[in-house]
Amino acid sequence: MTKTIKPEPITKSQAAALEAIRQLPEFKNESNILDAHASDPKGWGMEYSALNEMEYRQLRRVLKYGYTTEIRVKRIVIIRGEGPIKESERFCEASSWEEANEILKSMAITAPDSGYHKTLFTIWFTNGDTYSGTYELTKADRIHGDLYKHVTDHCEFFGGVCKKLPDHIKSEEYQGIIENATREYLLLLDDLIYPSAGVKGVNPELLQRCQPIEVPKEKMYQGTLLDKLTLQVSKDLEDRKTYTLYKGFSRFHPYTNLERLETWLKKMNLKIGESIRENTYEILGAYRISMVPRRAPFLHLPQIVIKMNGSMVRAYKEVTSTVTNIYVVMNYPEQFHFDYSTPSGQWYLKKFFWD
Numbered sequence: 001m002t003k004t005i006k007p008e009p010i011t012k013s014q015a016a017a018l019e020a021i022r023q024l025p026e027f028k029n030e031s032n033i034l035d036a037h038a039s040d041p042k043g044w045g046m047e048y049s050a051l052n053e054m055e056y057r058q059l060r061r062v063l064k065y066g067y068t069t070e071i072r073v074k075r076i077v078i079i080r081g082e083g084p085i086k087e088s089e090r091f092c093e094a095s096s097w098e099e100a101n102e103i104l105k106s107m108a109i110t111a112p113d114s115g116y117h118k119t120l121f122t123i124w125f126t127n128g129d130t131y132s133g134t135y136e137l138t139k140a141d142r143i144h145g146d147l148y149k150h151v152t153d154h155c156e157f158f159g160g161v162c163k164k165l166p167d168h169i170k171s172e173e174y175q176g177i178i179e180n181a182t183r184e185y186l187l188l189l190d191d192l193i194y195p196s197a198g199v200k201g202v203n204p205e206l207l208q209r210c211q212p213i214e215v216p217k218e219k220m221y222q223g224t225l226l227d228k229l230t231l232q233v234s235k236d237l238e239d240r241k242t243y244t245l246y247k248g249f250s251r252f253h254p255y256t257n258l259e260r261l262e263t264w265l266k267k268m269n270l271k272i273g274e275s276i277r278e279n280t281y282e283i284l285g286a287y288r289i290s291m292v293p294r295r296a297p298f299l300h301l302p303q304i305v306i307k308m309n310g311s312m313v314r315a316y317k318e319v320t321s322t323v324t325n326i327y328v329v330m331n332y333p334e335q336f337h338f339d340y341s342t343p344s345g346q347w348y349l350k351k352f353f354w355d
């Protein structure tokens with residue numbers, strides 16, 4: 001049986017950058033493109049920056065088999081962050097926007113009558129890119145649950161093409177809120193979000209008016225939690241075990257199933273350490289703080305507040321397979337007037353304390 005060779009899915013901006021590079025005399029020989037990419041995958045100039053950090057194997061397949069800019073959804077994972085114990089931390093998978101909507105509608109049956117439950121999601125696209133965010137699950141989502149609308153509304157807002165501003169934001173404040181995020185989000189819409197639903201892309205004139213911005217290098221710091229988590233294992237009269245996490249002397253979260261606890265620990269990049277005393281263990285975790293020059297590339301991530309050098313600072317949290325990344329914009333400190341203990345406005349805030 002003959003294997004069908006398909007074109008490699010890449011974004012419109014990657015395709016445009018590649019075609020521009022092919023016009024340069026030094027890259028008429030395509031092997032030179034691969035050599036340049038292998039020597040410095042982040043070294044493409046501003047005009048060709050869409051190719052920065054592209055996987056070498058993907059670029060090689062593009063040059064060998066051609067490419068397509070028809071990006072589709074490959075996989076969506078939805079995790080109920082709050083709600084009934086049976087629902088909390090449960091992984092649900094979908095292969096399309098429509099399937100994701102059905103999952104949200106099903107979850108919304110147990111959503112609160114007022115307020116919302118934080119629900120995490122990650123979308124994998126056929127070109128290898130991912131998009132993560134938080135969905136505020138309400139009772140109304142039993143009927144109106146729509147992940148695609150949630151993602152496009154968010155990206156259109158920060159892309160400067162919001163169809164209707166929220167009532168609490170005045171038009172004269174809008175440009176100050178989106179700062180320099182416009183190009184980032186217009187490209188996200190044009191490259192991934194719109195194509196994945198078969199929707200027409202962004203007006204090319206809008207993209208042309210948004211010039212790429214030279215981003216200064218990031219500064220990295222390592223951080224460790226001061227408020228250590230501990231795990232206490234207890235048994236009831238029927239010898240059933242309960243695994244309870246404590247932050248200081250406050251109960252953080254109980255689990256009656258070891259597998260569910262291990263799933264949560266893995267998701268948060270934490271692990272069980274040595275025994276402190278009988279039936280009590282320390283929890284170890286790897287966290288990294290990155291001081292970044294601007295917030296635009298991180299606006300899709302859940303926002304938190306951390307304490308750094310005595311100041312409360314807005315930050316962005318990203319959990320990966322190896323480390324929990326906390327991104328802080330360099331121009332801190334900032335002034336906050338939020339209630340840190342409860343969800344407030346459009347941000348879900350949580351205290352983290354760092355040394």
